[in-house]
Amino acid sequence: MKKSARIFLVFLGSVLAAGSIMLVAGCGGGGGYGGGGSTLPQPQPQPSTAVSPTPAVSAVPTVHLNFFGSANGVLTDPTFGAVSGFTQQQHAQVLGLDPGVHVIITNNDSTAHTINVYSGGFPAQGAVTSAAAPNGGIFGPGYQSGPLAPGQSTAMLTTMSTAGNLFVVCAFHYAMGMRDGVIIKTGATPGPQATPNPAATGPACHGYGC
Numbered sequence: 001m002k003k004s005a006r007i008f009l010v011f012l013g014s015v016l017a018a019g020s021i022m023l024v025a026g027c028g029g030g031g032g033y034g035g036g037g038s039t040l041p042q043p044q045p046q047p048s049t050a051v052s053p054t055p056a057v058s059a060v061p062t063v064h065l066n067f068f069g070s071a072n073g074v075l076t077d078p079t080f081g082a083v084s085g086f087t088q089q090q091h092a093q094v095l096g097l098d099p100g101v102h103v104i105i106t107n108n109d110s111t112a113h114t115i116n117v118y119s120g121g122f123p124a125q126g127a128v129t130s131a132a133a134p135n136g137g138i139f140g141p142g143y144q145s146g147p148l149a150p151g152q153s154t155a156m157l158t159t160m161s162t163a164g165n166l167f168v169v170c171a172f173h174y175a176m177g178m179r180d181g182v183i184i185k186t187g188a189t190p191g192p193q194a195t196p197n198p199a200a201t202g203p204a205c206h207g208y209g210c
């Protein structure tokens with residue numbers, strides 16, 4: 001439900017039946033999500049005489065997928081365990097995407113991240129590399145973004161065509177808990193969000209960014 005609402009905000013001008021994942025990271029410091037939905041531009045008023053066409057972007061399911069830092073919490077999911085550092089909204093959550101949709105991942109954090117994709121479970125941390133593996137442009141097992149500098153986006157990707165669970169980690173911050181699950185399924189939606197931590201450095205802070 002939130003997905004379609006955000007279509008109009010971040011993916012402009014495309015006529016493709018594509019989506020855009022925006023990875024927004026807010027690593028370190030005082031938290032905040034950088035580039036979050038609240039800062040996105042609002043549509044300009046249209047003259048009353050104008051015909052208001054159905055926005056072309058209605059065919060473009062856009063998903064925000066956030067990299068975040070401090071105070072965004074950690075969520076214990078029954079399937080994926082503790083997840084932190086990624087969200088489609090504001091705070092840690094399991095991600096949900098349709099099969100076969102186009103996505104673009106953007107790092108809006110002030111530090112570099114990667115997103116490495118696995119099936120079957122989370123890999124051993126020592127096996128995770130920051131090397132890029134384009135995987136034929138498929139956001140599925142084997143895809144590795146390589147380092148995404150602050151503000152950098154991936155090429156257009158396509159989620160894998162079959163339903164299934166994916167396990168994603170950041171090569172740089174996996175040991176800090178930056179890992180998440182992605183449910184690929186028709187009609188999938190992101191899971192509940194974690195309760196944000198009261199302070200990034202406080203004793204209650206868990207997960208990536210603490």
Ligand SMILES: [Cu+2]
Binds near residue numbers: 171172
């Ligand atoms: Cu990271």
